[in-house]
Every structure is written in C-alpha cells, then in structure tokens.
Amino acid sequence: MYLKASQKGSVFAIYNLGNLYYYQKKFDKAEQMFLEASQKGEIEAMYNLGTLYYEQNKFGKAKEMFLKAIQKGHVKAMYNLGILYYNQNDRINAKKYVKQASDLGYEEAQEVYKKMLQAGY
Incomplete structure (x- = not known):
C-alpha cells in the first residue's frame, strides 16, 4: 500500500515507508525514503533521518538534519541536537x-537542563 502511494509521490507514504524500512533494519532504504520525504518538506522525516545518522555515528549529517527540523519548529530535534553536542563535549551548544x-x-529536556545547571553548565 505505502509502496504504491510512494510511487505516486505521496509524502505521507514515502515517510511511512521509511519508518517501515527502519523498523525492519533496512537502514539504506529507510535513509533513502526519509531523505526523499524530507526534501519534500516532511519535518518528521528530517528528524528521523537525523536520528538514523546519529545512530550510525554520522554526526555531521545528523546535525544538518536536526537543524533543518529545528528550523521548522521540531522541539525533540532541539533536544537531540543538544545531546549530540553534549556527547561531543561541546558544553555551550549542548546547553543552548x-x-x-x-x-x-519538552519534559525530558527540562529534566536534563536542570541536571546541567546543577553540574555547573
């Protein structure tokens, strides 16, 4: 169903096909679908692609995709980008x-931010 709809250009179908491939651990295909959907403006695809890149230790690409999602107001992408910076010992951007x-x-961010302040960030 998603495959047929994605072939007709449905962004929703392309994005969901990416999710399906991701959960099947077909990461190359998931990346392709998320990239296509993100190029068509799908914010969740941008976020998921950033997450996929992060999991693959492609941190430069992860930052790029999280920033694209952030530009469209994706709050969890803000948090994940902060965590990425934290793991790279970039305290300034992590805190930001x-x-x-x-x-x-974002509740998880509130908890982590409180811990950052307690740790002297």
Missing part, C-alpha cells in the same frame, strides 16, 4: 539546544 527544548516545554 537543551535549554531551547526545555523552554518550549
């Missing part, structure tokens, strides 16, 4: 993005 997500009400 986790704080942004926290300020927008």
Whole structure:
C-alpha cells in the first residue's frame, strides 16, 4: 500500500515507508525514503533521518538534519541536537539546544537542563 502511494509521490507514504524500512533494519532504504520525504518538506522525516545518522555515528549529517527540523519548529530535534553536542563535549551548544527544548516545554529536556545547571553548565 505505502509502496504504491510512494510511487505516486505521496509524502505521507514515502515517510511511512521509511519508518517501515527502519523498523525492519533496512537502514539504506529507510535513509533513502526519509531523505526523499524530507526534501519534500516532511519535518518528521528530517528528524528521523537525523536520528538514523546519529545512530550510525554520522554526526555531521545528523546535525544538518536536526537543524533543518529545528528550523521548522521540531522541539525533540532541539533536544537531540543538544545531546549530540553534549556527547561531543561541546558544553555551550549542548546547553543552548537543551535549554531551547526545555523552554518550549519538552519534559525530558527540562529534566536534563536542570541536571546541567546543577553540574555547573
């Protein structure tokens, strides 16, 4: 069903096909679908592609996709970008993005941001 709809250009179908491939651990196909959907403006595909790149240790590409999702207001992408920076020992950017997500009400970010402040960030 998703395959037929994706061949007709349905962004929803392309994105969901990417999710299907991701959960089947067909990461090359998932990447292809998420990339196609993100190029058509699908914000969740941008976020998922960033997550996929992060899991594959492709941190430059992950940052790029998280930033694209952030530009469209994706709060969890803000948090994940902050965590990516945290894991790379970039305290300034880690705090910046986790704080942004926290300020927008993302609960996990609020907890982490509180811990960052307690740790002297």
